[in-house]
Amino acid sequence: MDSLPGDVLGDVLALLPPRSLAACRGVCKAWRAAVDAGGLLRSDLLPLSVRGFFVGTDMPSCPFFFRRPSSSSTARKIAGAALDYLQDMGYDQDIAMIRGYCNGLLLLDQCVVNPATRRWARLPPYPPSPEKMEGFHYKECIAFEPAVSPHYRVVRLPYVPISELEGKFDGGIEWPMDPFVIQVFSSGSQRWEHRLLVREQGEAAARCTLGDMRQFYSPYSVSCDDAVFWHEALYVKCMNGFLIR
Amino acid sequence: MEVDKGKGEAEETRKVAEADRDTVTLKSSDGKLFEVSKEAAARLSTVLAGMIAGGSIDDNGTDLKQIGSEALENVVDYCNKHANSIPSAALISSSISFNTAPFKEPEEWERKFVDRLSHDALFDLVEAANFLGMERLLDVTCHKISEMMKGKSPDQIREVFNIKNDYTKEELEEIRQELAWAFYDD
Secondary structure, three states: OOOOOOOHHHHOOOOOOOHHHHHHHHHOOHHHHHHHOOOOOOOOHOOOOOOEEEEEEOOOOOEEEEEEOOOHHHHHHHHOOOOHHHHHOEEEEEOOOOEEEEEEEEEEOOEEEEEOEEEOOOOOOOOOOOOOOOOOOEEEEHHHHOOOOOEEEEEEEOOHHHOOOOOOOOOOOOOOOOOOOEEEEEEEOOOOEEEEEHHHHHHHHOOEOOEEEEEEEOOOOOOOOOOOEEOOOOEEEEOOEEEOO | HHHHHHHHHHHHHHHHHHHOOOOEEEOOOOOEEEEHHHHHHHOOHHHHHHHOOOOOOOOOEOOOOOOHHHHHHHHHHHHHHHHHHHOOHHHHHHHHHOOOOOOOOOOOOHHHHHHHHOHHHHHHEEEHHHOOOOOHHHHHHHHHHHHHHOOOOOHHHHHHHHHOOOOHHHHHHHHHHOOOHHOOOO
C-alpha cells in the first residue's frame, strides 16, 4: 500500500463519507495531506451535534453552560470552569451577557471568548459614530468562519431604540439609510473600520422612514436572534422587515 | 535496394496480419504471456488503445514491465469478462448523462471479481489499472478499497493497509480534537 499512487489514493478517498475521511486524516501524514489536498472534508458541511449550550439570563450573572453528561472532553472542559476564567483575567463577569455567537465564539460586552480553548480577547474601544449618525445605538454581531479564515469580525449595526423614535430623531430619515454605515472590527487588522453598505433593491422597493417604524411594537431586539452568519455573509433582519447582508 | 524493398514489404505484411488478429499478447514483468481480446483491451485501457493504434504491440508479447503476472492475469481476466458481460441499462444511461463521469456502482460480477482477491492482489490490481489507464477497473477496485476503510478507526485502517503511523502522540491528539465529532458515537 505504500506504493499506492497518490492519485489512486485520492480516488479512493473521494468515495468516502466525512466520518471515514476524518479517520483517514489520522492514519499518517501522507493520508492527511491527500485528504486536505483534495478539499474533500468540507468543514462547513460537517455534521455538527449539540454537546452543550450557554444560557444567558436577564439577571446580572455569568451565562450558564449546559451540557450532556456523556459529552466530549471539550464540552466537559467548558463546563468545568464556565466563564470564570474571565474574572481571573480582570473581566467583570457580571456584565458577561452574550451579545452574539458564531461557530464556537461568544461575543460578550467588549470581549470575544472561545470557551473551548478558554482564550479571550478584549475589543479595542468602539470608534465614534460617523457624521450624521450621532446618537444612534449599536447592535453587535460576530462573524467567524474557521474554514475560510482564522480571523473573526465583529460588526456594529446602528439602530434607534423604540423609546427614542419620538423626538430625538428626524422622522423623515429613511431606514435603513442609504448608504448605511456600519462599524467592523477584524481580529486580523485589530482595528475598527467603517464600511459603507448600499441598498441593493431598486427604486421599486418600499421605502420606510424612521417615522414609519413607530408602528412596530417590539423594540429592535438587542439579542442575537435576528442575525445569522452563513456562508460568509451576515444576514440581519431589521425591525421593519429589511434584510441587511 | 531490391532487398530493402522486399524487407519493407515483409514488414508491411506482418503488420497487416497483426492488425487482423483479434487478440493481443501481453507480457508481465516476470515474462508470462497473456492473450486478451483486442477490442476489450482498446475499449477498457487508454494505454493499450494507444499502443494498438500506434502499432507498438509486439506479436511475441508486449512488454509490460511494471505489472507482475498475478496482476496482469487479473487485468486480462477482467477484460475478457467485461467483453462477455452485457452492460446493464444503468451503465449505459449514466455514461451519457454526465461528462464528469460520476462513479457508477460496480456490477454484481465486478463486485465478485474484486471480492475474491487478497489484499495484496487487490492493491497490485489497482496499480496495474492505474498504469494502464483502465478507468472502469480503477473505479471498481477503488470502490472495494474504500469499502475496506469505511467505519474503521485510524488504528484499524493502519492495520488493514499495513501503514506505519508517523504521527507523534501530540499530533494525533490534535487531529482528534480538530474533528472530535468523528470519534464519538452520539
